[in-house]
Amino acid sequence: MASLISCPHCGARPKEEFTIKGAVLSRPAADAGHQAWTDYVYLRDNPRGTHREYWHHTSGCRRWLVVTRDTVSHEVGFCQDAAAAKLAEVRP
Amino acid sequence: MSDFRITLRPALGSAPRPGSRGLSITAMPEGHVVQVLGRPHAPDLFGVLERATGAAHRSVRAAGPGQWFIVGDAPLSRDEFAALSTALQPHATAVDQSHGRVRIRVEGTIVERMLAKGTAVDLDPGAFPVGTSAMTLLGHVSVHLTRIEIAAFEVMVLRGFAESLWEDLVRMSVEFA
Numbered sequence: 001m002a003s004l005i006s007c008p009h010c011g012a013r014p015k016e017e018f019t020i021k022g023a024v025l026s027r028p029a030a031d032a033g034h035q036a037w038t039d040y041v042y043l044r045d046n047p048r049g050t051h052r053e054y055w056h057h058t059s060g061c062r063r064w065l066v067v068t069r070d071t072v073s074h075e076v077g078f079c080q081d082a083a084a085a086k087l088a089e090v091r092p
Numbered sequence: 093m094s095d096f097r098i099t100l101r102p103a104l105g106s107a108p109r110p111g112s113r114g115l116s117i118t119a120m121p122e123g124h125v126v127q128v129l130g131r132p133h134a135p136d137l138f139g140v141l142e143r144a145t146g147a148a149h150r151s152v153r154a155a156g157p158g159q160w161f162i163v164g165d166a167p168l169s170r171d172e173f174a175a176l177s178t179a180l181q182p183h184a185t186a187v188d189q190s191h192g193r194v195r196i197r198v199e200g201t202i203v204e205r206m207l208a209k210g211t212a213v214d215l216d217p218g219a220f221p222v223g224t225s226a227m228t229l230l231g232h233v234s235v236h237l238t239r240i241e242i243a244a245f246e247v248m249v250l251r252g253f254a255e256s257l258w259e260d261l262v263r264m265s266v267e268f269a
Contacts, residue, residue, distance in 0.1 A: 009156055009157050010156070010227070010228075011214075013212060013213075014212045014229075016229060017228065017229050058234075059227065059228065060156070060227045060228060061156030061157060061159075061227060062159075062227070063156065063157060083132065083133065084133070
């Protein structure tokens with residue numbers, strides 16, 4: 001497990017300060033089918049390699065982050081504020 | 093009407109004083125702590141905060157994007173808080189936390205070495221100069237750290253954790269006694 005996360009607001013901090021909140025998935029439309037919602041709520045991939053997750057800096061700035069990490073090498077890549085990530089997202 | 097009269101007692105009133113020579117741990121006066129919440133990606137509000145706090149004996153401490161604490165040693169009256177709150181509008185919201193957060197001063201030439209036992213924040217004066225603040229974990233307790241002087245830190249903690257943190261700080265300083 002990655003042990004140092006470079007929070008865009010606080011700098012490098014140990015993982016104990018954070019809470020992992022799971023994979024970054026796009027939420028289905030409210031009227032999407034049963035299958036789409038089941039997938040979104042219950043089904044998760046267990047990727048080998050690069051993984052994008054929501055992390056909450058619980059004991060720091062209390063901001064939600066999007067952390068890209070490698071599940072094999074434990075390398076932490078890009079860390080971004082979740083609000084900023086959402087703004088940067090290209091929406092149809 | 094409550095059956096009990098609510099009286100404010102100091103959170104660290106009964107805490108034993110540590111006997112270390114190199115370090116001193118003192119409970120700071122329970123004056124006021126006001127949490128200020130702005131919008132995280134709004135323009136910098138430091139100017140607004142400076143104007144709102146005025147020349148009074150208060151300090152502004154950063155606490156993450158769009159969040160600050162305004163602290164002072166004297167209690168804040170209802171009118172003073174209302175004036176402060178109005179001065180911050182419409183940029184930010186003030187929440188009085190004076191009853192909920194306690195400040196502890198730790199001081200000494202080796203204070204960084206003592207605090208480094210509990211936190212991973214780089215406390216070197218080069219990386220963490222006087223006036224810098226950080227929200228972090230000290231052991232298992234979430235605290236707000238501020239360097240108030242070159243060899244003195246203010247540790248702000250939720251009131252309910254104050255006594256436990258005090259004991260932790262005392263234990264952390266035993267080595268340097």
